[in-house]
Amino acid sequence: MLKVAGHVLIGLLILLAGFQYSKIGSGSGEGFPQRPVRVVVPFNPGGGTDTYARILQKAIKDHNLMPQPLVIVNKPGGGATIGSNYVKDARNDGYTLLCLHEALMTSKATGQSMYGAEAFEAVAATGEMGQVVLVANDSRFATLNELMETAKAEPETLKFGVNLGTPTHFSGIQLETTLPGARFRLVTTGGGANRLAALMGGHLDAAIFSVGELIRFRDNGLRALAYLGENRLDAIPEIPTAKELGYPVFSSNLQYWWLPKGTDPEILDYMASVLKQAMETDYVLERSKELEILPRTILGDELAERIESKTKLFSLMKTEQRVDLPDVTAWTIAGICVFGAMILGKFVFGKRSASEKATEGRMRYDLAFGTLGMCLVYVLLMGLGVLSFVWATIAFIVASGLYLTSCDKRKLVYVLEVALVMSLGLHYVFTVLFAIQLP
Template identity: 40%
Template sequence: MASKTGSATGNTLRRLRPWAVIRAAIWGLSCVLFVVNLVSNATSESESAYPLKPITVIVPFNTGGESDAFARMIQHAAAQHKLLGQELVIQNIGGAGATIGSGRARKADPDGYTMMILHEALLTAQSSGKVSYGAESFEPIAATGKTRLIIAVRDDSPYQTLSEIMAAAVETPDQLVFAANLGAPVHYAGLILERQLPGSAFRYTQTGGGAQRFEAVVGGHADVSAFSLGEYISYKAGGLRAIAISAPQRDPRVPEILTAREQGFDFVHANMHFWWFPKGTDQAKIDRIAKLLEDCMETDIVQNQLATRLSDPLILTGDKMHDELADRISKIQSVDSASPDVLPNIPLIILAATGLCLAGMMLPMFKLFLGMSPGGDRQVQTEMEDGEPLLSGNDKKRYWATVTKVALLTTLYILSLEYLPMDYRWLTMGFICLFGIVIGPGGIVFRRLRPFPIFVDVVVLVPFWIYAVFQSGLHIELP
């Protein structure tokens, strides 16, 4: 490679001296990067005990959420105190109430190199019928962190105590609006509360995350909702008033808030982050990671961060964790999460409307009425379209031939990324090269792909740089 660069550089040196220097620099840097990459891969495989390579932590939410922040805090603590000897790599796979990420973790190899962090959403997704699998499809490692829930209302709400709210929910069932995230833990908080007093019924509305629930309660669109203690503290000034905390005793950080028990309702609950391996992972590996999490929870980094979020640095492993999990599963399964079906059939309406529009476009009768410009300067608009010359005859044929080739080539490229056991870099090199030839002038005659040396640069270097940036820089495992 180096000799080719040398000769190509020599030819153009006289005319394009600055460009040649830049080119040489880019090639040099690429080579160094490539070698460094090889060496670092080689050294990391020379140790013996688990873990031999970085462990992927699937976070089934997008970046920035609470689970993501928790996972990254653990990652940071483990790296700072060198607790594992290997890196933890966070992989965000968000969407569909965490079921896409949990589905991926379930199907991962149980080799101890893929784990997942996920709270009760794993259990509630199964209970509400969203997915068929639940905790039984995983090996739980540990439960970490403990955040209490706060039942809260608007500042000027007539309700002062939990009893008043529940009494209202009995008197006028299905009238008191409870802002929830349907099928998610907050929804279950309401459902568990309902079970404490037979005959009580809230009206749940799909509202979303903490920020939206706050907006709904303060804006007067909902009467009551549940928030994590951290959320409550940050929204309190905006006009939120706490009614009860879901703790067995009062919390020393917010001693003024009465517990639900003090008000006569057995509602003790806390959000915890559970860590999971795929089913069938070695017990030794589970113990190793449980130990890692225990060590992490004791670091200053974790202790301080959790303190600012009003979360307790608690960790449960082994039997205690299994008991906690069983308790949660039975609680969640004991309530019926069916939500009232008051919505019109939106998919059908949109489908029908799309069909109508399509028919309208096809029918010349409709065209006569609706096909006209809704205003604006007609002349200007016609001139705008003149920028694109109309194709005729041979050009048209060539146009569609190239369109087909490009589409096929890209399909082939993605297919081979999915099914061929080849490195991303080589496949992409081939793809870029073929793509250039297909759309370049003069077909297969390479020399007409001018300027040819730069074409070689592009074909060889771009895949390497994409690989370097995504794989090493952003820790995104390319196919």
């Protein structure tokens, strides 16, 4: 009785999942966009870019600015080059967007990637984030002036925290160039939280942060020396700009929206107008204020001009290494060779015990590698796009289940049930509940 009930329950679940599954992919209309537009964010969920992209996504959805939703896809890693590379090579049909700030330009300047802004069509730049120079509360530097003069008097002694190869690195170098002779000891510190810990612990003399970080970290005992913008910021009116103090550094960053090269200009204009409208909604204005981001939108010629001038600025800067650093790769390989040789020596000259050989005989390598072989075919089929996730999974579970049970007919029902529950169920959980795409 229980068994029958179990089968019925599983059957119902499969029906439900199948019903949900059939709903995906429906929906049609005229013109662009006919299906959801994917926005690739080349960072982890929860980061600055991700947060901002999601704010705009919500505004577009809530105000019905587009007939189809934006879907955020996170492709983190490689200093954002994994995500940018993905969009660069995507089809230029307008359905794949990249949301990435000026790291796209800096990564070309530092040699992290072979391409920069020229490999994309720029749609718009939205939301300006300012940068500030910070010191710890008990720092001996009261003003930016003192900091810069010390950097000149004792070059390469002041420890200045940046994140190598990112816009903060360039701001640090830019600051040096405003006072000939001034040199910092640039120290890479990773992300904002690490930099803050290093500054508070006295391991750095000064560091560059974004305004948003300043607001969040302000209560932890930090002092801002200067704001690297054109005019003083409303949120922090007491902090002078570097320009007022005689060090004209303007360093701000915006979230740019890019489409693959060769995208239809009409689609470009359409997306630009959607983003512009989204930027003007109350929700975006309100959230921008919370995050200390200026709700600025740059489009068209102004955008092209900014990209050109920034690319030029970054390419002129020298980001050479200033300290001799160890070759970690070589040391690791050397260590592997030493210990590998030791093990090999023991293996050749040592003896194997009898009990080891005894367990050897009972191992069913054929089953393990047979199943693994099926698994490889399964992944290959999905990877090449021959079969969709649902069909490939059903086929794989049925095939391997039958193989492992040696085609036991009594277990066939279970195998089929497991196959259907897994394929449809996982597809439902991932695509509908968690909005993660499957192959």
